[in-house]
Amino acid sequence: MVDMDPHTGVVNVGRIDGNALAGPLSEIFRSDMTLASGECRSCGHLMLLADTVVEMDDAGFIVMCSSCKHVLFTVVKSEKRTWIDVQGLAGLGIPSA
Amino acid sequence: MVTADPVWHEGTVLSTTYATPGGRVLTLHVPEWGGNIAGQHLDLRLTAEDGYQAVRSYSIASVGEGDTIELAVDQIPDGEVSPYLTLDVMTGDQLEVRGPLGGWFVWHETDPSPVQLIGGGSGVVPLVAMMRAHAASGSTVPFNLLYSARSDDEAFYYDELSNAKGADVTFRFTRRGPRGWQHPVGRLTKEVVQQATLPPDSTPMVFVCGPNGFVEAVATWLVELGHDPARVKTERFGGN
Numbered sequence: 001m002v003d004m005d006p007h008t009g010v011v012n013v014g015r016i017d018g019n020a021l022a023g024p025l026s027e028i029f030r031s032d033m034t035l036a037s038g039e040c041r042s043c044g045h046l047m048l049l050a051d052t053v054v055e056m057d058d059a060g061f062i063v064m065c066s067s068c069k070h071v072l073f074t075v076v077k078s079e080k081r082t083w084i085d086v087q088g089l090a091g092l093g094i095p096s097a
Numbered sequence: 098m099v100t101a102d103p104v105w106h107e108g109t110v111l112s113t114t115y116a117t118p119g120g121r122v123l124t125l126h127v128p129e130w131g132g133n134i135a136g137q138h139l140d141l142r143l144t145a146e147d148g149y150q151a152v153r154s155y156s157i158a159s160v161g162e163g164d165t166i167e168l169a170v171d172q173i174p175d176g177e178v179s180p181y182l183t184l185d186v187m188t189g190d191q192l193e194v195r196g197p198l199g200g201w202f203v204w205h206e207t208d209p210s211p212v213q214l215i216g217g218g219s220g221v222v223p224l225v226a227m228m229r230a231h232a233a234s235g236s237t238v239p240f241n242l243l244y245s246a247r248s249d250d251e252a253f254y255y256d257e258l259s260n261a262k263g264a265d266v267t268f269r270f271t272r273r274g275p276r277g278w279q280h281p282v283g284r285l286t287k288e289v290v291q292q293a294t295l296p297p298d299s300t301p302m303v304f305v306c307g308p309n310g311f312v313e314a315v316a317t318w319l320v321e322l323g324h325d326p327a328r329v330k331t332e333r334f335g336g337n
Binding site: 017019020022024034035058 | 154309
């Protein structure tokens, strides 16, 4: 499982589960989002974000359903904004901060 | 302490110690830290001279209040952060950290459940934090660790874990054991997991941490052995 950037040769060995979302999502949400629950639009599975499958690099990350592996949402950062694509999410339950 | 803190804090490297041939234990002084719960992690940010930044997550081996943090970092050829931390970083260097992070893969001393920890390689780090928290708390719940490492030389915290009090520790070496080792050597199997861990009917809380393939295999066996999937918490990092 080597994830290498074809241009820079940098191998990404970042964590690959939702626990790693705690820091990056703290830039957007006030709550600990690893304890948030997400519902998969594709299969209906309800899971904690801590339990999702995550691919991460320096530009952003992709969060996938722990059951069917469809993409729940993606976050891509650029200098001017952070873009969140939530097409794969049917709902997101955010714990009270 | 569970609530995420999005602020980056300046930290200073207090000490670096080789813990394994390729891994180091680092202690950092972060004045604004404020302590952490056992099992939490932090994000570490490095900035190169040209302004390029890299962020990586590391589990925290230390627990409780205070402004000194202990990390154990394994050498992974990721081209940037881990070689810096395992080879180049020196006492007095400045780093940026964000945390403590994560309220899910954590152990609270008020939890009355027995605890089964299963670690692979440097995945033992958050489990060491839980062992330390358990020892410091006076909690009397059964604590049991199964640790798979290549050899005793390459096991993080081997001496500390060998002498752990109030907890049952089983090592499983995949390449070779220490001198005079009487137990089989080899990869973890479902049978070893069954023999060396708390049975499902004692309804333990189970924490599994290690490389992706290790966690996947162990978590699958635990459920096959009868553990409630909701009581098997996993944390995985890249690689096999």
